[in-house]
Ligand code: ADP
């Protein structure tokens with residue numbers, strides 16, 4: 169039987185524009201981005217943006233660029249009308265931000281639109297009004313040289329899209345991120361952002377980019393800067409902690425160009441989510457520089473995304489840089505003299521479990537004198553004055569994520585030395601022949617879990633618990649679409665997740681030792697990662713497995729500021745010894761900091 173396929177038709181312009189609008193215009197911030205880019209392309213020295221209701225009611229962009237005459241103002245609203253390229257050759261050396269000629273017609277197709285422009289005040293300007301893609305009128309109008317574009321009631325004629333717009337403050341945050349990006353990328357241009365009657369950004373043109381950074385962050389205190397390099401890729405960043413639980417405001421520059429990219433967002437969020445309170449509503453700026461042949465900034469019509477040829481390396485670099493930023497803003501000292509392994513690296517191999525402990529035991533058996541002569545450090549009588557730092561009466565069951573295996577009450581020494589106790593509910597203090605060792609309990613536990621999850625991914629049986637009430641999490645549609653690709657992997661670590669509508673995911677079982685709320689975040693991390701690596705299928709599996717192991721271990725691990733009983737502390741240390749490398753987390757972060765007796769004496773002026 170013949171199916172009745174309708175005959176092919178050429179789509180009307182207004183329909184094409186509406187379809188394209190779906191690609192270019194996602195929310196008020198994307199309109200701001202396109203309009204501001206047009207202003208910059210027009211050579212503006214000052215760009216003013218005004219929003220009402222987060223841009224849902226009004227987006228107005230005013231510039232002092234080259235402007236358009238009456239004919240051009242009408243032409244600009246035609247699809248593929250652009251003044252920026254005219255031949256295929258031009259494609260190879262695009263110097264402008266836009267060139268597709270899609271933005272204005274797309275935006276005008278889904279809003280009540282007005283452009284008022286003038287290229288030569290002597291000849292007068294023109295005003296063109298459009299509603300839902302239909303040109304309502306074009307008339308002469310006076311204006312100084314430059315252009316004003318007004319976009320009202322975005323998506324008024326596409327209710328399905330309008331429904332997806334978030335609360336005004338969320339939309340405003342996105343728009344603000346966008347404008348920050350433009351402002352940082354172009355310090356030579358003055359920018360203003362007003363919302364209702366509030367001025368959120370007001371920066372004068374500056375010749376020096378670092379001056380622009382300062383201007384934008386002027387009213388924010390506690391800003392820390394950080395940087396990291398890997399090969400020819402380098403990243404510089406700024407971080408200002410916030411308060412509350414809002415998503416951080418993130419601005420990214422890639423080779424001087426403001427972009428929005430899932431991989432970058434993912435790397436930042438990964439660190440923020442594991443950094444405890446104080447980073448909700450934080451502000452992050454990352455300035456990434458890498459060789460031009462390792463990045464493609466033009467994969468998306470709205471140029472919001474970039475594609476990295478070595479996405480994994482970029483992700484790791486940003487994560488490393490961000491961790492430094494977080495550490496710095498929490499006032500943690502970044503210690504440069506970290507050791508990679510036990511002091512006598514030549515004698516022991518890090519990989520051999522028990523090797524280090526054995527070495528220590530044999531030394532003790534050989535009757536080496538204790539290095540610490542102060543009675544408080546004398547381990548000869550088994551009396552540990554400092555063990556009171558941690559309290560054995562800590563409620564047992566309170567530590568859901570704490571390691572349990574191998575806990576032996578009373579055993580005084582550990583593979584890493586004698587346990588002095590827990591410092592600030594965050595670090596384990598130990599002493600050995602060489603001095604003091606400080607173990608980061610969170611990273612140590614993360615290492616333990618990571619190795620275990622890796623074994624589960626490789627086929628080891630995983631215990632999991634069904635949830636009485638399945639959890640429903642709301643995600644972006646792109647994330648939901650990636651679920652089928654990762655569901656099998658999640659199942660191997662004990663997470664049963666399935667689609668439940670177009671942007672909801674239902675989680676019906678979670679790993680035994682995980683808090684269900686944390687599992688939500690793990691699923692989000694993994695989906696972020698899967699979508700970020702869309703289009704590089706051969707890499708997806710590897711990257712997603714890594715993300716899963718990293719995210720699950722980070723979220724499952726005991727946090728800092730969490731009291732551990734002495735038994736739990738010792739169990740953690742002996743589990744740590746069994747891992748592939750007890751001295752480094754899988755991503756290179758040190759787990760143990762050593763302060764040698766020699767160093768201590770030198771700093772105290774004894775040497
Ligand atoms: P594109 O930026 O890809 O060329 P747009 O649809 O964004 O496409 O804009 C179409 C054309 O309208 C531009 O090529 C430019 O000639 C003109 N134009 C748009 N905005 C401005 C502006 N603010 N100032 C001057 N000309 C503009």
Ligand code: MG
Pocket residue numbers: 202205206265266267269271272
């Ligand atoms: Mg444009």
